[in-house]
Amino acid sequence: MTTSLPAADRPTAADPSVAAKNLLDEVEAALLDRRELISDAQAYALADLAPVARNDDELLARMLDLAHRVRLAWCGDTVSLESILSTKTGGCPEDCAFCSQSSAFTTPVKPQPYLSRDEVVRAAADAQASGATEFCLVLAIKGPDDKAMAHILEAAAAIQDETELEVAVSAGLLTNEQARTIAAAGVVRYNHNLEAAESFFPTICTTHAWRERWDTCRSVKAAGMELCSGGILGLGETPRQRAELALSLRALEPTEVPVNFLNPRPGTPLQRAPLLTPREALHGVALFRLIVPFAMLRYAGGREVVLGDLQAAGILGGANGLIVGNYLTTLGRSTGEDLRMLRDLEVPVKALTGLL
Ligand code: SF4
Numbered sequence: 489m490t491t492s493l494p495a496a497d498r499p500t501a502a503d504p505s506v507a508a509k510n511l512l513d514e515v516e517a518a519l520l521d522r523r524e525l526i527s528d529a530q531a532y533a534l535a536d537l538a539p540v541a542r543n544d545d546e547l548l549a550r551m552l553d554l555a556h557r558v559r560l561a562w563c564g565d566t567v568s569l570e571s572i573l574s575t576k577t578g579g580c581p582e583d584c585a586f587c588s589q590s591s592a593f594t595t596p597v598k599p600q601p602y603l604s605r606d607e608v609v610r611a612a613a614d615a616q617a618s619g620a621t622e623f624c625l626v627l628a629i630k631g632p633d634d635k636a637m638a639h640i641l642e643a644a645a646a647i648q649d650e651t652e653l654e655v656a657v658s659a660g661l662l663t664n665e666q667a668r669t670i671a672a673a674g675v676v677r678y679n680h681n682l683e684a685a686e687s688f689f690p691t692i693c694t695t696h697a698w699r700e701r702w703d704t705c706r707s708v709k710a711a712g713m714e715l716c717s718g719g720i721l722g723l724g725e726t727p728r729q730r731a732e733l734a735l736s737l738r739a740l741e742p743t744e745v746p747v748n749f750l751n752p753r754p755g756t757p758l759q760r761a762p763l764l765t766p767r768e769a770l771h772g773v774a775l776f777r778l779i780v781p782f783a784m785l786r787y788a789g790g791r792e793v794v795l796g797d798l799q800a801a802g803i804l805g806g807a808n809g810l811i812v813g814n815y816l817t818t819l820g821r822s823t824g825e826d827l828r829m830l831r832d833l834e835v836p837v838k839a840l841t842g843l844l
Pocket of ligand 1: 660
């Protein structure tokens with residue numbers, strides 16, 4: 489004899505956990521069985537799971553497991569490590585509310601002059617000696633003026649003359665012509681983050697528009713460079729705005745998507761912003777992976793402070809890259825600790841691939 493639950497006790501699709509399970513089944517079928525991108529509606533529905541995932545261990549575990557399997561299927565099993573070097577720090581005229589390099593705020597980061605050609609070459613040679621294959625010049629500027637362009641072109645030529653490294657650049661907003669000039673100088677990849685959803689961006693920056701960032705990303709692609717573009721989670725945006733950002737990034741077809749978590753910096757308008765909870769951060773990583781399955785998803789700034797001991801969960805929940813060592817204005821944990829974590833997870837590590 490079979491027994492059945494009284495109708496009132498039977499789970500229905502209106503039950504949030506049943507609806508969530510159905511959604512994850514649909515997303516899995518799209519990404520793994522049919523190898524298709526998910527729809528915008530599915531992306532926003534996944535974002536809507538953020539509050540459920542806060543209390544439902546099983547749901548969060550299922551979403552992270554799916555994101556991990558999608559990463560393996562679309563990107564392979566290796567995790568890549570990169571580190572960052574800034575060749576022009578601080579003194580940026582823009583007012584991005586999270587950034588301690590802005591001259592609009594009084595922060596402990598003091599403007600530094602450009603590194604000289606010799607200093608850049610020395611840093612690049614050190615990077616090459618430690619196994620790097622790529623070197624990224626990072627400049628804290630709105631976009632290059634003539635002086636910055638001259639620095640970029642000189643430094644790129646010097647690195648190519650003196651080392652075997654590929655050159656990447658992160659130097660803010662570009663015109664089409666600047667993008668073409670930088671590409672013609674042999675720069676293979678350009679980093680420019682969208683930072684936040686278009687609907688949220690005016691809340692965190694008043695000195696330039698989200699569209700300018702978008703246009704720069706388009707110029708980078710049109711000039712034939714690889715695009716590295718991501719954002720910061722925990723600026724006060726809603727989970728739906730995280731999905732909006734990830735959908736915009738997906739439309740740009742980036743090679744790499746850095747995912748940062750806000751680590752509130754003293755002196756900035758967001759200095760007292762609450763940290764994301766580890767669960768929200770992990771939900772965010774999985775969300776990005778399910779929306780942008782094809783790109784390298786690189787854990788970047790803020791992971792230590794937001795995730796603490798749970799950083800490994802993101803590597804098993806969709807991320808397949810780490811920025812190691814120190815970030816532009818904050819200290820990271822040691823590369824040795826990250827390597828230990830990856831060894832414990834038995835995740836194959838690509839050699840340190842570059843300075844980003
Ligand atoms: S443009 Fe870049 S360096 Fe300048 S304030 Fe904004 S995030 Fe910071």
